[in-house]
Amino acid sequence: xxxxxxxxxxxxxxxxxxxxxxxxxxxxxxxxxxxxxxxxxxxxxxxxxxxxxxxxxxxxxxxxxxxxxxxxxxxxxxxxxxxxxxxxxxxxxxxxxxxxxxxxxxxxxxxxxxxxxxxxxxxxxxxxxxxxxxxxxxxxxxxxxxxxxxxxxxxxxxxxxxxxxxxxxxxxxxxxxxxxxxxxxxxxxxxxxxxxxxxxxxxxxxxxxxxxxxxxxxxxxxxxxxxxxxxxxxxxxxxxxxxxxxxxxxxxxxxxxxxxxxxxxxxxxxxxxxxxxxxxxxxxxxxxxxxxxxxxxxxxxxxxxxxxxxxxxxxxxxxxxxxxxxxxxxxxxxxxxxxxxxxxxxxxxxxxxxxxxxxxxxxxxxxxxxxxxxxxxxxxxxxxxxxxxxxxxxxxxxxxxxxxxxxxxxxxxxxxxxxxxxxxxxxxxx
Amino acid sequence: xxxxxxxxxxxxxxxxxxxxxxxxxxxxxxxxxxxxxxxxxxxxxxxxxxxxxxxxxxxxxxxxxxxxxxxxxxxxxxxxxxxxxxxxxxxxxxxxxxxxxxxxxxxxxxxxxxxxxxxxxxxxxxxxxxxxxxxxxxxxxxxxxxxxxxxxxxxxxxxxxxxxxxxxxxxxxxxxxxxxxxxxxxxxxxxxxxxxxxx
Numbered sequence: 001x002x003x004x005x006x007x008x009x010x011x012x013x014x015x016x017x018x019x020x021x022x023x024x025x026x027x028x029x030x031x032x033x034x035x036x037x038x039x040x041x042x043x044x045x046x047x048x049x050x051x052x053x054x055x056x057x058x059x060x061x062x063x064x065x066x067x068x069x070x071x072x073x074x075x076x077x078x079x080x081x082x083x084x085x086x087x088x089x090x091x092x093x094x095x096x097x098x099x100x101x102x103x104x105x106x107x108x109x110x111x112x113x114x115x116x117x118x119x120x121x122x123x124x125x126x127x128x129x130x131x132x133x134x135x136x137x138x139x140x141x142x143x144x145x146x147x148x149x150x151x152x153x154x155x156x157x158x159x160x161x162x163x164x165x166x167x168x169x170x171x172x173x174x175x176x177x178x179x180x181x182x183x184x185x186x187x188x189x190x191x192x193x194x195x196x197x198x199x200x201x202x203x204x205x206x207x208x209x210x211x212x213x214x215x216x217x218x219x220x221x222x223x224x225x226x227x228x229x230x231x232x233x234x235x236x237x238x239x240x241x242x243x244x245x246x247x248x249x250x251x252x253x254x255x256x257x258x259x260x261x262x263x264x265x266x267x268x269x270x271x272x273x274x275x276x277x278x279x280x281x282x283x284x285x286x287x288x289x290x291x292x293x294x295x296x297x298x299x300x301x302x303x304x305x306x307x308x309x310x311x312x313x314x315x316x317x318x319x320x321x322x323x324x325x326x327x328x329x330x331x332x333x334x335x336x337x338x339x340x341x342x343x344x345x346x347x348x349x350x351x352x353x354x355x356x357x358x359x360x361x362x363x364x365x366x367x368x369x370x371x372x373x374x375x376x377x378x379x380x381x382x383x384x385x386x387x388x389x390x391x392x393x394x395x396x397x398x399x400x401x402x403x404x405x406x407x408x409x410x411x412x413x414x415x416x417x418x419x420x421x422x423x424x425x426x427x428x429x430x
Numbered sequence: 431x432x433x434x435x436x437x438x439x440x441x442x443x444x445x446x447x448x449x450x451x452x453x454x455x456x457x458x459x460x461x462x463x464x465x466x467x468x469x470x471x472x473x474x475x476x477x478x479x480x481x482x483x484x485x486x487x488x489x490x491x492x493x494x495x496x497x498x499x500x501x502x503x504x505x506x507x508x509x510x511x512x513x514x515x516x517x518x519x520x521x522x523x524x525x526x527x528x529x530x531x532x533x534x535x536x537x538x539x540x541x542x543x544x545x546x547x548x549x550x551x552x553x554x555x556x557x558x559x560x561x562x563x564x565x566x567x568x569x570x571x572x573x574x575x576x577x578x579x580x581x582x583x584x585x586x587x588x589x590x591x592x593x594x595x596x597x598x599x600x601x602x603x604x605x606x607x608x609x610x611x612x613x614x615x616x617x618x619x620x621x622x623x624x625x626x627x628x629x
Binding site for chain 2: 338339340353354403404405406408409410411412413414415
C-alpha cells in the first residue's frame with residue numbers, strides 16, 4: 001500500500017481549483033461496439049463516375065425509348081387525352097435507368113401463376129363483376145305483370161333467346177326432320193327459359209330496372225363456373241351416381257342381397273385399434289388390428305374384426321365383417337332388453353339391465369356405442385370383472401343377440417304368457 | 431328343515447341340466463317333494479316320480495293302451511263328451527271308456543333308499559331350468575311379507591332380496607299353506623320364508 005495516496009487526496013482539492021484536469025474516461029464501458037459518432041460516415045448515394053452515368057442513361061434510353069410522334073398519334077386513337085396524360089404521368093414517375101438496373105421478371109412466391117396483363121376480368125380466376133342498385137338509371141320500380149303483359153314479355157324473351165341460338169336466322173323453306181327436331185327443341189327450350197325469366201313475370205316503366213332482374217351482375221348468387229369440354233375433362237369427370245367401386249363392397253352387397261342405399265344406412269364405428277406383432281424367424285411383422293361394430297339403429301348389430309399390415313385394409317376388413325356379422329337384437333318395446341342379461345367372455349363379465357322408458361343409456365362407452373348402434377334407448381350395465389375392450393364388446397354383443405325371449409320361455413315351460421303392460425292405459429304404452 | 435340339502439338339490443339340478451341329462455334323482459324330503467311339484471307346476475320339470483335307487487321306467491317303455499282301445503275311447507268321447515268329467519263319481523266311465531293304464535313303481539320300504547326322480551326339460555337345445563339358487567341360506571333365513579313379494583315380483587328390491595328381473599324368473603317360498611311361487615303368494619296375500627329362485 002502506497003503512502004503517497006492519502007497525501008494526494010489531501011491536496012486534491014487545492015490542485016483541482018488551480019488546474020482544469022482533462023475529463024476522465026468512463027471506468028466501465030456500457031456497449032461492446034463503438035458509439036455511432038465514432039464510425040466513419042457513409043454517403044447516402046453511391047459515388048458514380050460521370051462517364052458511367054452517361055453510359056447507363058444511354059443504355060436505358062435505348063431499351064426504353066420515349067414515344068415518338070407516330071406512336072403518340074396511335075395512342076390518341078385508342079385513348080382519351082385524359083388517359084394519355086395519365087399514362088405519361090405514370091411513366092414519368094419511373095426512371096428508365098431504374099427500370100434498366102432493377103427491372104426483372106418476378107420469381108417470388110407471390111407472383112401470379114399465369115401470364116396476364118390484368119386487362120380483362122376472368123370469370124374463373126377473378127371476382128365476378130358486380131353491380132349494385134346505383135348502376136340502374138332511373139327509378140327501380142317494377143310490378144307483377146298481368147297475363148297479357150306476361151305473354152308479350154315471354155314472346156319477346158323467347159325470341160331473343162332464339163335469335164342467340166340462330167344468329168343467322170331460322171333456316172327457311174323445306175327442313176329435313178333432324179333440322180325440324182332441332183328447331184322444335186330450341187323453341188321449347190327458349191319458351192321454358194322465358195317462362196322462368198323474371199323479365200316475363202314483372203313489368204314496369206323503367207326498362208333498365210326490368211333488365212337488371214335478369215342480369216347476372218346484379219344477382220347475389222355466384223355465377224356458374226364455365227363447363228370445360230375437352231377429352232381430358234370428359235375422362236376424368238365423375239358423376240355422383242357412378243362412385244368408385246370397391247370390390248369388397250360389391251361382394252358384400254351380393255352376399256347380403258342389398259342395394260347401395262341400404263348399405264349406406266348402416267352405421268359403423270371402429271372401437272378398438274391397436275398394433276399387433278407376429279414374430280417369425282425372419283423378424284417381427286407388424287400389423288394393425290381393428291374391431292368395428294355395425295348397426296342399423298333398428299335392431300341389427302354386428303361386430304367384426306380385421307387385421308392387416310396396411311391400416312386401411314385392416315379397417316375395411318373389419319367394417320365388412322361387422323356388416324356381414326349383423327344379427328337381430330330382440331328389443332322390448334323397441335327400447336330395452338328383455339330382462340337382465342349376463343354374459344362372460346374370457347375374464348370379462350358383462351351384466352346388462354333392462355330399464356324403464358326415459359332412463360337412457362347409462363353404461364360405459366363401449367356398451368353405449370353398441371346399444372346405440374342396435375337402437376336400444378334404456379339400458380344400464382356393469383362390467384364387474386375384467387374390462388378388456390375387445391372382450392367387453394364381444395360379451396355385450398353375444399348377450400344382446402342371444403336373449404331368451406318370453407315367448408320362447410313360455411313355450412318351453414308350457415305356460416301361457418301375456419304382457420299386461422300393453423293392457424293398461426288403453427294400450428298406449430311406449 | 432335343513433337348507434343345506436336344498437342347496438345340494440339346487441346345484442345338482444343346475445349341473446344335471448348343464449350335462450343335458452333327461453332324468454335325475456334327488457333325496458326325498460317333504461320340502462323337496464313340495465318344491466319339485468311347484469317346479470313341475472311352473473313347467474320347469476316334465477315328471478316327478480317317487481322311486482328307488484334305480485330309475486323308473488321311461489314313458490315309452492311303460493305299457494300303452496292299444497290303438498283300437500284308443501279309437502274306441504275317442505269315438506265314445508265324441509258321442510258322450512261328459513264322460514271326460516267323471517259324471518256321478520265316474521261310475522260308468524271305466525265301463526264305457528276302458529280301464530286306465532297306471533304304471534306301478536316299486537318304492538322301497540326303507541325310506542333311506544327312496545329317491546325322487548325328476549324329468550328335466552329342454553327346448554331349442556337349451557335347458558328350461560338353467561339357474562337355481564338359494565335365497566335363504568342355512569345361516570340366514572329370509573322371511574318376506576306379501577308387500578315385499580309384491581315389490582320383488584315387480585322387479586324391485588325389497589328386504590335385501592333382489593327383484594325377479596331375469597325373464598321368466600320364479601321364486602319359491604315356504605308358507606303356512608305349503609310351498610308356493612312368489613306370484614301365487616302375492617295373489618293370496620301370503621308371506622313366508624324364501625327358499626330359492628329359479629330361471
